[in-house]
Amino acid sequence: xxxxxxxxxxxxxxxxxxxxxxxxxxxxxxxxxxxxxxxxxxxxxxxxxxxxxxxxxxxxxxxxxxxxxxxxxxxxxxxxxxxxxxxxxxxxxxxxxxxxxxxxxxxxxxxxxxxxxxxxxxxxxxxxxxxxxxxxxxxxxxxxxxxxxxxxxxxxxxxxxxxxxxxxxxxxxxxxxxxxxxxxxxxxxxxxxxxxxxxxxxxxxxxxxxxxxxxxxxxxxxxxxxxxxxxxxxxxxxxx
Amino acid sequence: xxxxxxxxxxxxxxxxxxxxxxxxxxxxxxxxxxxxxxxxxxxxxxxxxxxxxxxxxxxxxxxxxxxxxxxxxxxxxxxxxxxxxxxxxxxxxxxxxxxxxxxxxxxxxxxxxxxxxxxxxxxxxxxxxxxxxxxxxxxxxxxxxxxxxxxxxxxxxxxxxxxxxxxxxxxxxxxxxxxxxxxxxxxxxxxxxxxxxxxxxxxxxxxxxxxxxxxxxxxxxxxxxxxxxxxxxxxxxxxxxxxxxxxxxxxxxxxxxxxxxxxxxxxxxxxxxxxxxxxxxxxxxxxxxxxxxxxxxxxxxxxx
Numbered sequence: 001x002x003x004x005x006x007x008x009x010x011x012x013x014x015x016x017x018x019x020x021x022x023x024x025x026x027x028x029x030x031x032x033x034x035x036x037x038x039x040x041x042x043x044x045x046x047x048x049x050x051x052x053x054x055x056x057x058x059x060x061x062x063x064x065x066x067x068x069x070x071x072x073x074x075x076x077x078x079x080x081x082x083x084x085x086x087x088x089x090x091x092x093x094x095x096x097x098x099x100x101x102x103x104x105x106x107x108x109x110x111x112x113x114x115x116x117x118x119x120x121x122x123x124x125x126x127x128x129x130x131x132x133x134x135x136x137x138x139x140x141x142x143x144x145x146x147x148x149x150x151x152x153x154x155x156x157x158x159x160x161x162x163x164x165x166x167x168x169x170x171x172x173x174x175x176x177x178x179x180x181x182x183x184x185x186x187x188x189x190x191x192x193x194x195x196x197x198x199x200x201x202x203x204x205x206x207x208x209x210x211x212x213x214x215x216x217x218x219x220x221x222x223x224x225x226x227x228x229x230x231x232x233x234x235x236x237x238x239x240x
Numbered sequence: 241x242x243x244x245x246x247x248x249x250x251x252x253x254x255x256x257x258x259x260x261x262x263x264x265x266x267x268x269x270x271x272x273x274x275x276x277x278x279x280x281x282x283x284x285x286x287x288x289x290x291x292x293x294x295x296x297x298x299x300x301x302x303x304x305x306x307x308x309x310x311x312x313x314x315x316x317x318x319x320x321x322x323x324x325x326x327x328x329x330x331x332x333x334x335x336x337x338x339x340x341x342x343x344x345x346x347x348x349x350x351x352x353x354x355x356x357x358x359x360x361x362x363x364x365x366x367x368x369x370x371x372x373x374x375x376x377x378x379x380x381x382x383x384x385x386x387x388x389x390x391x392x393x394x395x396x397x398x399x400x401x402x403x404x405x406x407x408x409x410x411x412x413x414x415x416x417x418x419x420x421x422x423x424x425x426x427x428x429x430x431x432x433x434x435x436x437x438x439x440x441x442x443x444x445x446x447x448x449x450x451x452x453x454x455x456x457x458x459x460x461x462x463x464x465x466x467x468x469x470x471x472x473x474x475x476x477x478x479x480x481x482x483x484x485x486x487x488x489x490x491x492x493x494x495x496x497x498x499x500x501x502x503x504x505x506x507x508x509x510x511x512x513x514x515x516x517x518x519x520x521x522x523x524x525x526x527x528x529x530x531x532x533x534x535x536x537x538x539x540x541x542x543x544x
Contacts (some may be wrong), residue, residue: 026505060252068453090458098455112259124252125456173454 017045020084020177020208021067026076028062034067036062038232039076044177045212049203051219052212053237054229060212063229064179068102069093081176098126100177101170103184107162109154109169116141116150119169126173140168143199160191167198171207178202180211184218196221248463256464257471263443267436268472274432275476275527276483278425279520285418287510292411294380303378305385305399309369311339313393318369321393325371328387342367368395368513368534426527433531434473434538437469441539466532473528474521481517488512 021044029035036059044050054060065071066078069087078085080096089095109118111178116137123133144164153163163183170178175186180199189224192215198223203209213219226237261268264537307325309318326334343365373388389397418443442449444465451461492510 070452094455094457096455097453102453108446110447110450121450122454125451125454125460127249127252127460130251169450169454 001171002192009111017047018210019043020046020080021210021222022079023063023066023073024077024079026066026073028059028066028071028073035074035232036065037073037229039075040234042234044208046176046208047203047206049200049209049224050211051220051224051226052210052229053214053216053219053226054212055214056233058229059180059232060214060229062183064102064210064212067179068097077218084206090120096136098173099175100179101167101173101175102169102179103163103181103183105182107154107186108160109165111154112164113145113153114150115152115154115157115165115168118154118165119190122169122172137168137207141203143171144168149197158191158193159187163187163191163195164198167195171202175207177208177210180209182212182214183217184213189217192218193221219233246457246459249286249452249458253464253467257467260440260444260464260468261471264436264440264468267439271433271436271469271472271528272476272479274429275473275524276292276479278422278429278527279477279480279524280484281425281517282418282422282523283480283512283520285414285422287484287488287512288514289415289418291510292407292414295409297406301373301396303381303400305373305375305381305388305397307371307373307397308395309371310395311368315367321391322371324391325373325388328373328384330376330384331373332376333374337370337372339365339369340368342370429527430531430534433472433528434470434535437465437532437535438539440468441465441535462532462536465536466529469528469532469535470525471528472483473524473526473531475524476527477521477524478517481512481520482525484520485512485517495497 023040023042026037026038027035040063052060052063053151062071062120066073067080067085068212069080069085071079074085081099083096085093085096093200110121111173119137119140120133123136128136137150138147141150144167146161146164146168149157149161149165154165157165163186166183178199183199184195187195196211196218199209199211203224211224228235228237264271309321313321322336325331346367371388373384375384385397385399388394449460488510495510
């Protein structure tokens with residue numbers, strides 16, 4: 001575990017917000033002897049920042065995939081913005097996904113498109129007018145501090161910059177919930193802190209964030225609720 | 241963000257299809273050629289079938305039904321029969337050759353007009369009245385012959401039934417073989433093009449994943465793929481028509497110099513019409529779309 005110093009002032013987590021995402025008694029198995037998630041219940045409240053920790057293979061990504069409808073639970077229900085998630089209702093799922101953003105450990109940027117095109121892609125596929133796309137892309141890139149790299153291609157960017165492009169793409173649609181799947185997993189400690197600081201700032205502007213990491217040191221940098229997955233069960237950890 | 245446009249906009253589609261075609265590289269060429277070969281064979285099968293139809297039709301139009309009138313038929317009934325035959329539906333041309341005229345012609349043909357031969361062999365005219373009838377179309381020849389045979393006073397009816405049915409059989413075989421070949425080749429093309437599209441889907445998987453996660457509907461995600469396949473199929477159809485048109489021109493020029501062909505096919509043409517070209521392009525597009533549907537069914541995973 002890397003020793004790091006706090007980069008942002010810890011904020012007080014609230015528990016008064018509206019529930020915007022919920023897992024009720026969710027079990028998910030992939031055919032192994034033990035289920036990946038076993039009767040997991042979780043409520044994400046609007047305006048909160050959650051860390052989801054656990055070792056590699058503990059089911060963090062599975063939990064996120066269940067939340068964004070990429071997987072279906074074997075048992076239990078998943079609700080997003082008050083609606084039951086059913087990946088088979090493709091159009092409804094698309095509508096729900098427009099209310100959230102997702103970022104990944106491996107950034108998932110398209111190598112043959114520039115930074116601005118990568119960010120714009122999220123709006124282009126929703127059919128927004130060109131002028132609005134341009135305006136939103138500029139705002140999103142400004143927010144992550146990459147306005148000057150709009151024309152660059154992902155290969156020419158550092159890991160941290162690529163992740164910031166990925167965050168801009170997730171934010172450009174104006175999501176209410178941001179799911180961050182190990183966003184610092186491929187980054188060095190200093191860059192990881194920068195990314196965490198960025199997400200923390202976004203949270204302070206009202207964004208709900210679910211941040212998965214196996215690096216407990218990161219959770220010490222800011223004071224947020226910590227959820228821990230262990231042997232398929234979800235536990236709430238006290239802040240270190 | 242509200243649901244904006246249910247169908248992909250051109251701003252999105254044109255660059256996406258262009259990008260996908262560019263990425264497909266030589267695989268696109270393979271798909272176009274596969275479609276083109278199938279449609280080329282189909283086109284030629286169609287042309288040969290049309291040519292045979294024209295030949296059968298042309299031959300059929302020249303086929304005459306010959307009916308022989310009973311010599312014992314009273315003169316009053318002969319006149320009535322003549323009227324009835326002329327009034328039969330489907331009769332294009334009607335010629336009555338009375339027995340005296342026929343006998344005179346026969347004698348002239350045999351050179352029996354000289355004194356020494358005249359009517360030496362027969363005391364009376366041995367011939368009967370003869371009717372030559374041409375039907376309006378090939379299909380009407382056989383039914384018309386049957387109708388004539390049933391008329392009172394008709395002794396016998398003759399026409400080239402064997403030749404006619406033989407040609408019709410050849411036409412049926414050509415159509416059947418073409419259809420079967422095209423069906424088999426179409427299946428091959430659909431399998432090949434859908435395999436190519438599956439590869440393209442795999443190449444585009446990162447984009448598809450991102451599109452899904454940012455809330456694109458399947459219509460937005462997969463319409464570029466359908467358009468790509470339709471353009472490959474349409475391109476194959478166009479290529480088949482161009483090659484067919486050129487080869488048709490060459491063959492037509494060569495066959496025009498062949499007397500036997502002119503006699504058989506009359507004015508039938510082997511040139512590939514613009515209508516056939518349009519038809520081939522449409523079939524190519526349909527093959528492309530069917531292939532895409534198949535590729536998506538076997539590639540796109542449903543959430544488990």
